Amino acid sequence: MIEFFSRAQANIARGSLSSLRDLLEGFRQQQVNGVVEISFEQREWIDLLLLNGETVGAYHLTDRSSNTIAVSNPEQWWQGESATIRTLNLPTNALRIISMACEWHPPAQSLLIQSSGLPGVLRVFLENKTSGLLHVIDSAGELAVPLMDGYPVAGEAVYSAAQMTSGRQALERGLQPASNNCTVRLYEARPGTTSFKQLVLRQVVAEMTGNVLTRYNRIVGSNLLRVMGNEMNQVLRYNRLQMQFVGEQFDNSHIFRSMDEATRSYNVLFRALYMHMTQVIGGGLAGKLQKEAYHNLNPRSQVAIDAQSILNTAHW
Amino acid sequence: MARTHPYNKVMLGAILTVCLLTVAFLYVYWVYPLPGDWNDTVLNFSFTFAATIAAWIATLISRYFKQGEPPRRVWMNLALGLWGWALAELIWAILALFQEVPNTSWADIPWLGAYYFFATAFIEQFRLIAHPTPAHEHKWLSIALGVVILGAALVTLVVRAMADTGQTWLDTYVSIFYVFADMTLAMAALKIARTFGNGLLGRAWIGLLIFAISDLIYSALLITGLYAQSAKSNSVLSMFADATYFDAYLITALTLLTNYILYRYGPKPIPASAFGDPSLEPLEPGKVSHTDR
Numbered sequence: 229m230i231e232f233f234s235r236a237q238a239n240i241a242r243g244s245l246s247s248l249r250d251l252l253e254g255f256r257q258q259q260v261n262g263v264v265e266i267s268f269e270q271r272e273w274i275d276l277l278l279l280n281g282e283t284v285g286a287y288h289l290t291d292r293s294s295n296t297i298a299v300s301n302p303e304q305w306w307q308g309e310s311a312t313i314r315t316l317n318l319p320t321n322a323l324r325i326i327s328m329a330c331e332w333h334p335p336a337q338s339l340l341i342q343s344s345g346l347p348g349v350l351r352v353f354l355e356n357k358t359s360g361l362l363h364v365i366d367s368a369g370e371l372a373v374p375l376m377d378g379y380p381v382a383g384e385a386v387y388s389a390a391q392m393t394s395g396r397q398a399l400e401r402g403l404q405p406a407s408n409n410c411t412v413r414l415y416e417a418r419p420g421t422t423s424f425k426q427l428v429l430r431q432v433v434a435e436m437t438g439n440v441l442t443r444y445n446r447i448v449g450s451n452l453l454r455v456m457g458n459e460m461n462q463v464l465r466y467n468r469l470q471m472q473f474v475g476e477q478f479d480n481s482h483i484f485r486s487m488d489e490a491t492r493s494y495n496v497l498f499r500a501l502y503m504h505m506t507q508v509i510g511g512g513l514a515g516k517l518q519k520e521a522y523h524n525l526n527p528r529s530q531v532a533i534d535a536q537s538i539l540n541t542a543h544w
Numbered sequence: 545m546a547r548t549h550p551y552n553k554v555m556l557g558a559i560l561t562v563c564l565l566t567v568a569f570l571y572v573y574w575v576y577p578l579p580g581d582w583n584d585t586v587l588n589f590s591f592t593f594a595a596t597i598a599a600w601i602a603t604l605i606s607r608y609f610k611q612g613e614p615p616r617r618v619w620m621n622l623a624l625g626l627w628g629w630a631l632a633e634l635i636w637a638i639l640a641l642f643q644e645v646p647n648t649s650w651a652d653i654p655w656l657g658a659y660y661f662f663a664t665a666f667i668e669q670f671r672l673i674a675h676p677t678p679a680h681e682h683k684w685l686s687i688a689l690g691v692v693i694l695g696a697a698l699v700t701l702v703v704r705a706m707a708d709t710g711q712t713w714l715d716t717y718v719s720i721f722y723v724f725a726d727m728t729l730a731m732a733a734l735k736i737a738r739t740f741g742n743g744l745l746g747r748a749w750i751g752l753l754i755f756a757i758s759d760l761i762y763s764a765l766l767i768t769g770l771y772a773q774s775a776k777s778n779s780v781l782s783m784f785a786d787a788t789y790f791d792a793y794l795i796t797a798l799t800l801l802t803n804y805i806l807y808r809y810g811p812k813p814i815p816a817s818a819f820g821d822p823s824l825e826p827l828e829p830g831k832v833s834h835t836d837r
Contacts, residue, residue: 449615451608455810466816500819507811510741
């Protein structure tokens with residue numbers, strides 16, 4: 229069992245395939261974001277990820293393996309016996325964490341350490357340039373944060389205690405364990421998985437938009453930056469993308485069903501940014517800002533963004 | 545119902561006002577409808593009025609930036625430069641109440657001082673949009689200063705050698721200095737406007753181009769002795785020079801107004817539907833997205 233967010237309020241019941249179908253239909257109508265975990269007797273589990281009520285991911289998990297399964301034919305993976313069904317409503321940030329955990333399951337490392345040793349463990353991850361999902365559990369709560377080349381991705385951190393928080397605040401809270409001991413688990417990233425590719429793309433897009441917004445802010449000031457943010461947020465809402473501009477920051481809590489969808493969405497985002505900036509600072513300068521932001525990315529990020537048709541370099 | 549963007553309406557009103565003011569200026573200049581010296585007084589103070597409008601709009605724009613925001617330095621300096629010119633126009637108009645104003649007067653102090661602020665505004669703007677290296681910046685600043693100071697000196701020598709201007713050396717130098725300084729500002733303004741391309745922020749700089757033309761005409765008339773300070777003289781050339789100068793302020797105010805509207809109301813909004821990607825299931829108009837937070 230993935231065992232994430234054990235402190236979050238969950239509904240646990242025993243049921244059959246037909247009760248699962250009823251449950252999923254109810255979630256579909258209510259457009260629920262969350263996870264449904266089905267535990268069978270033989271130490272195997274099914275995790276279903278729900279986004280707006282739709283099942284966007286289904287995984288068959290054992291102690292040693294994780295496999296993607298077809299959602300459309302549940303009879304293939306559930307044959308008759310009743311099982312424990314745990315349902316959990318989650319924000320999209322937490323849902324992304326579960327998605328990574330499912331795709332990168334089982335954990336490569338699981339350590340019970342003294343809390344004072346946590347910085348040392350993080351240092352080792354940094355030295356090894358580890359990419360993966362870090363899960364820190366102590367008596368007060370649990371932190372889940374992706375690591376990229378050993379660095380925690382603060383914007384994607386989720387801390388679950390009595391309440392769930394996310395972002396930098398969650399990371400800071402989670403790295404100060406309340407008890408003497410804590411469990412540290414690392415799910416090592418699998419570069420071929422969708423969740424890893426999307427994590428990389430999210431980071432690159434966040435860095436790239438951050439660079440553009442910082443430069444744009446310096447040229448036009450915070451007033452026009454806010455105007456642009458509002459207009460961009462309308463475009464994002466119109467396209468049902470759970471992303472938003474806040475000052476020079478770009479918050480992205482959207483979950484894409486595919487890389488293709490991610491590419492199209494980010495393409496819309498950069499096109500809208502370019503069009504808006506063109507009105508204010510002209511097409512040449514707007515293109516130059518995007519070009520500068522691109523060149524400020526590290527080579528690996530450039531490769532990641534080049535692999536998708538996100539940027540229209542004709543403007544450069 | 546969506547509010548319409550006021551840009552077109554405000555700009556149309558402003559352009560009509562500029563046209564009316566220009567007609568009124570030409571009318572007073574040519575018809576001389578007021579009693580006695582009042583015509584000259586009205587004309588002289590009309591420059592102060594136009595310069596004040598331009599300076600005031602630039603000041604309003606600068607107030608849209610918080611302390612420490614980089615563009616604030618651009619707009620503050622541009623506003624201070626324009627206030628310098630407004631002050632110069634006021635001093636000149638007051639001096640003209642009592643005497644024929646000499647070619648070089650107290651008014652030249654704020655006129656010349658304003659160039660410091662304009663130069664600073666240009667440098668700050670270049671820094672923001674072009675990221676010049678200190679060496680690059682130093683090189684272009686040296687070239688600009690060299691051209692203005694030495695170029696004006698050289699042309700002064702040539703003009704004095706070719707003709708008797710009836711002016712002192714200082715008068716001739718100052719007259720020619722304005723032409724060179726304005727030309728340099730015009731070139732810098734052109735460069736900035738070109739960098740902004742079709743962007744609204746580039747428009748504010750275009751107004752400064754007109755000063756290069758108007759000052760060139762004015763200085764040429766002054767040096768050749770064809771400029772008449774009073775409208776009574778019925779000099780078409782003087783009227784043309786003064787009207788161009790008057791309009792230079794008004795056009796500067798107009799171009800600044802485009803930027804004021806930009807900062808006040810933002811650019812004309814592009815409808816979100818223009819970026820709808822059918823594959824992303826965009827919202828139908830009027831519906832609230834489940835992603836609304």
